[in-house]
Amino acid sequence: MKCKRCRKAAAAIELPSHHSAFCPECFFVFFKRQVREGIRKHRLLSPGDRVLVCVSGGKDSLVLWDVLMEMGYETEGLYIDLGIEGYSERSREKVEAYARERGKRPVVVELAKEGIPIPEAARCIRMQECSICGTVKRYFFNRVAAEGGFDVVATGHNLDDECARLLGNLLHWQRDHLARQHPYLPESGAGLVRKVKPLWRVSELETAAYGFLKGIDYVTEECPMSVHATSLVYKEALSLIEESMPGSRIVFYQGFLDEGNPLRRAAESGAADGGEADGGTEGGEAPHPCAACGAPTYAETCTYCRLKELVRKRREGRSKEAAG
Ligand code: SF4
Ligand SMILES: [Zn+2]
Ligand SMILES: [Zn+2]
Secondary structure, three states: OEOOOOOOOEOOEEEHHHOEEEOHHHHHHHHHHHHHHHHHHOOOOOOOOEEEEEOOOOHHHHHHHHHHHHOOOEEEEEEEEOOOOOHHHHHHHHHHHHHHHOOOOOEEEEOOOOOOOHHHHHHHHOOOHHHHHHHHHHHHHHHHHHHOOOOEEEOOOOHHHHHHHHHHHHHOOOHHHHHOOOOEEOOEOOOEOEEEOOOOOOOHHHHHHHHHHHOOOOOOOOOHHHHHOHHHHHHHHHHHHHHHOOOHHHHHHHHHHOOOOHHHHHHHHHOOOOOOOEOOOOOOOOOEEOOOOOOEEOOOOOHHHHHHHHHHHHHHHHHHHHHO
């Protein structure tokens, strides 16, 4: 099959949802156009922004960093070492190698050094790894960005991720989660940095193809904790729908973001204050600094500090038991 854009080279990727097929060069043009459109549509980034890109070593986040650099944004990478044996080391190597080749050094946060490595913390307080991980990552994304004077934090969530999240939120009618689901979450004067998802228009397949055709070396294994993630079930369901009705995902998510969508309007009125501050939004009140670490929160101390304190106490209790 020939590329439908240049009509000369052989197509390397077929995209039924766009009724198209592209050779590598034309696919790069198409992909960047999609990302640029996603940025423009919701004014995610401005030309002078300093962007902190959260990189996990996987395809989405490294592709995001790559595209933003090529588009001329001033970027730095942030890698959070979750303390997952083997997987964390291998992911970190990929991030550091990618950065080194481009004359960069990522900011690295080691959760083991912070006293909260995910698997051990989860065992201590008998919680799901992914729930702890989400809270801790969000905390450090904001903290590193605020301390480093970044204008914005960018994450590599793609269309498949966002659709799976939307389906999950709708199935359970999670109104507060729906209120905070958007590729653009605004900053607040209280120390909350703007958060954006510039890949929201491109699918997982497109991101993987971009990474592969560009020769980006990313970690292909999934996080070992992801096996029980419900998002995988939603992704599978959406893949079935997409297969028989190409283009369903983008219609589903764009429709949700549409300003005319009554669900969106209701969600926005709930999220009017402070985007994604710790502990959600409460009665229009603005977040204030956490008494322990200064991060924006609605409670006396932020969720991260409370989590860390709980892990510390349980760890102490366990070692006392073991000693006695
Ligand atoms: S699968 Fe869970 S533990 Fe692993 S990176 Fe994702 S949220 Fe964190
Ligand atoms: Zn072409
Ligand atoms: Zn705190």
